[in-house]
Amino acid sequence: MRFLELAEILDKIESTTKRLEMVELISSLLRRAEDDIRETVFLLQGKVAPDYEGIELGIAEKIAIRALASLSGLKEATIETELVKKGDLGKIGEELLRNKKQVSLLSEELTVKKVYGSLLKISKASGGGSQTRKLQILLDLLQNADPVEVRYLLRIVTGKMRIGVADMTIVDSIAVAFGTKDKSDLVEGAYNIMPNLPELAYRAMSGGIDSLASLKVTPGIPIRSMLAERLPSLSEILEKMDGRFAIEYKYDGLRTQVHKIGDKVELFSRRLENVTSQFPDIVEEIGKSVKAQIAILDGEAVPFNLDTNEMLPFQEISRRRGRKYDLKETIQKIPVVLFLFDAMMINGTNLMDVPYAQRRLKLTNTIEESQNIKIAKSRVVSDIESADRFFNEALEAGCEGIMAKSIEDKSVYKPGAREFLWIKYKREYQLEMEDTVDLVVVGAFGGQGKRSGGYGALLMAVYSREEDKFRTVCKLGSGFSDEQLDNLPRMLKPYSLKSRDHRVESTIDADFWFTPSLVLEVKGAEITLSPTHTCCRDVVKKGAGLAIRFPRFTGKWRTDKKADEATNEQEIIEMYHSQRKKVLADNA
Ligand code: ATP
Numbered sequence: 001m002r003f004l005e006l007a008e009i010l011d012k013i014e015s016t017t018k019r020l021e022m023v024e025l026i027s028s029l030l031r032r033a034e035d036d037i038r039e040t041v042f043l044l045q046g047k048v049a050p051d052y053e054g055i056e057l058g059i060a061e062k063i064a065i066r067a068l069a070s071l072s073g074l075k076e077a078t079i080e081t082e083l084v085k086k087g088d089l090g091k092i093g094e095e096l097l098r099n100k101k102q103v104s105l106l107s108e109e110l111t112v113k114k115v116y117g118s119l120l121k122i123s124k125a126s127g128g129g130s131q132t133r134k135l136q137i138l139l140d141l142l143q144n145a146d147p148v149e150v151r152y153l154l155r156i157v158t159g160k161m162r163i164g165v166a167d168m169t170i171v172d173s174i175a176v177a178f179g180t181k182d183k184s185d186l187v188e189g190a191y192n193i194m195p196n197l198p199e200l201a202y203r204a205m206s207g208g209i210d211s212l213a214s215l216k217v218t219p220g221i222p223i224r225s226m227l228a229e230r231l232p233s234l235s236e237i238l239e240k241m242d243g244r245f246a247i248e249y250k251y252d253g254l255r256t257q258v259h260k261i262g263d264k265v266e267l268f269s270r271r272l273e274n275v276t277s278q279f280p281d282i283v284e285e286i287g288k289s290v291k292a293q294i295a296i297l298d299g300e301a302v303p304f305n306l307d308t309n310e311m312l313p314f315q316e317i318s319r320r321r322g323r324k325y326d327l328k329e330t331i332q333k334i335p336v337v338l339f340l341f342d343a344m345m346i347n348g349t350n351l352m353d354v355p356y357a358q359r360r361l362k363l364t365n366t367i368e369e370s371q372n373i374k375i376a377k378s379r380v381v382s383d384i385e386s387a388d389r390f391f392n393e394a395l396e397a398g399c400e401g402i403m404a405k406s407i408e409d410k411s412v413y414k415p416g417a418r419e420f421l422w423i424k425y426k427r428e429y430q431l432e433m434e435d436t437v438d439l440v441v442v443g444a445f446g447g448q449g450k451r452s453g454g455y456g457a458l459l460m461a462v463y464s465r466e467e468d469k470f471r472t473v474c475k476l477g478s479g480f481s482d483e484q485l486d487n488l489p490r491m492l493k494p495y496s497l498k499s500r501d502h503r504v505e506s507t508i509d510a511d512f513w514f515t516p517s518l519v520l521e522v523k524g525a526e527i528t529l530s531p532t533h534t535c536c537r538d539v540v541k542k543g544a545g546l547a548i549r550f551p552r553f554t555g556k557w558r559t560d561k562k563a564d565e566a567t568n569e570q571e572i573i574e575m576y577h578s579q580r581k582k583v584l585a586d587n588a
Pocket of ligand 1: 248250252253254270300341424
């Protein structure tokens with residue numbers, strides 16, 4: 001098939017907003033594509049491979065501009081200025097090359113196969129001289145292209161397929177092309193377990209649309225992630241779940257799907273991109289922790305401070321992205337723990353159709369927990385109090401809320417679906433604490449790894465003026481420079497005690513205790529209810545204290561303050577209430 005045919009369809013799609021019309025146009029194209037069907041669908045998507053294969057068709061805009069400059073005789077700078085003004089290199093190229101197509105014995109019509117093949121070569125070019133090779137391939141395509149072909153070639157190679165034919169539009173188009181619109185659900189079901197539309201189009205064409213029903217989950221090909229609905233309160237969740245449900249920590253990291261096939265491990269993101277190379281530490285640990293030859297598992301990768309055993313804010317993990325060169329260092333600086341919460345396949349048995357409890361059992365039986373691989377915390381609850389306690393526990397541990405999961409017979413793993421089998425319940429508010437607090441060091445925990453021999457984290461407290469007590473409010477392990485960490489034992493030595501100071505109230509057993517003296521300035525994300533910390537216990541809520549979430553040392557030692565001048569309980573309560581007021585106002 002000529003590439004011109006595809007480009008003209010893309011042009012028509014661009015000028016309609018009606019989805020039905022798009023489906024008509026694409027399905028008629030698919031019917032005509034025959035042997036070129038896979039390549040046709042890839043080009044419609046502006047790709048050369050499914051996302052999970054990790055083959056990027058990246059050609060830098062600069063190279064595309066260079067190609068246009070060389071063919072049009074204009075300066076690169078002039079084209080760059082045009083691009084800033086118009087923002088679409090495709091349209092600029094179309095205009096510039098309108099009358100430049102080579103008409104000679106050497107010129108050849110562009111076919112879908114030829115374009116796809118050239119793009120694949122571009123995507124695979126690497127190493128020395130690869131930029132020149134990419135430029136040459138692009139020049140060759142552009143020289144033989146009609147104006148409308150130039151527009152789409154340029155958009156595809158620079159990764160800006162503007163019209164962006166949505167995956168679901170292609171799903172419907174496959175159904176209409178090789179069956180009827182009613183078959184859309186069937187195609188979508190296949191797409192959920194094999195998110196490779198060119199392959200599905202090919203199979204529908206060659207084996208008939210109904211052949212898609214027999215597609216099986218394949219290790220190595222990611223499954224679309226099951227998603228969650230949301231409800232505004234735990235009581236509504238309890239009602240929706242008929243009075244009983246599994247409650248899990250909702251970790252705040254990156255959704256990560258694990259495929260283990262013998263010695264090979266592949267990791268996929270929520271968007272089904274292959275992210276294996278970003279997590280060599282997880283890959284290695286999975287090899288040891290997963291006691292099955294073949295497994296497909298679902299989880300959340302969370303940045304973690306292994307020395308203090310604390311979760312870190314989600315943003316930290318993104319520092320791993322695109323770090324090919326110093327990945328080794330990044331792995332050490334930003335360790336990641338993968339919390340597994342589901343199993344879709346174990347040893348070749350597809351578990352997606354069995355209820356939650358059975359999948360969870362299989363998961364726990366298959367995983368041997370390690371430093372970097374853990375099983376998500378979970379419990380079955382049937383009353384609000386327990387659910388609420390678990391919720392607060394999750395927040396205190398650094399999670400963003402809980403996931404409620406149905407445990408009824410119908411609680412299968414539904415790929416790509418957002419239904420009430422899973423319900424998320426997050427904290428409503430997310431803010432920086434407006435002010436810093438000054439906290440007193442009352443205890444410490446032995447460090448591990450880089451911090452071994454020193455302290456991994458400090459136990460921090462606020463002061464109660466009325467009762468002359470120091471009550472714990474957080475563990476503090478973040479924000480210290482290496483030098484500050486090294487100095488801590490020396491600074492704390494004069495205050496060292498054999499056991500807890502009688503003025504310190506703590507339910508946490510620290511490794512080291514100190515006379516409350518040293519005051520540090522700390523900034524946190526917010527103040528939350530806490531089942532463990534003793535600060536303001538029973539004041540806001542029976543059985544709960546208050547804690548500071550994600551505390552960080554600001555670098556300021558408040559040596560100008562004595563322990564009894566540190567932030568007091570009353571101030572923490574005021575901060576908690578003003579934070580809530582602000583949230584209510586923001587949400588109003
Ligand atoms: P959504 O996934 O609902 O579109 P989103 O991307 O903003 O929205 P969240 O609102 O954070 O995600 O909620 C769902 C996500 O929570 C999941 O995709 C998963 O990454 C994460 N998650 C963390 N812990 C769990 C858990 N125990 N079970 C399921 N998902 C979890």
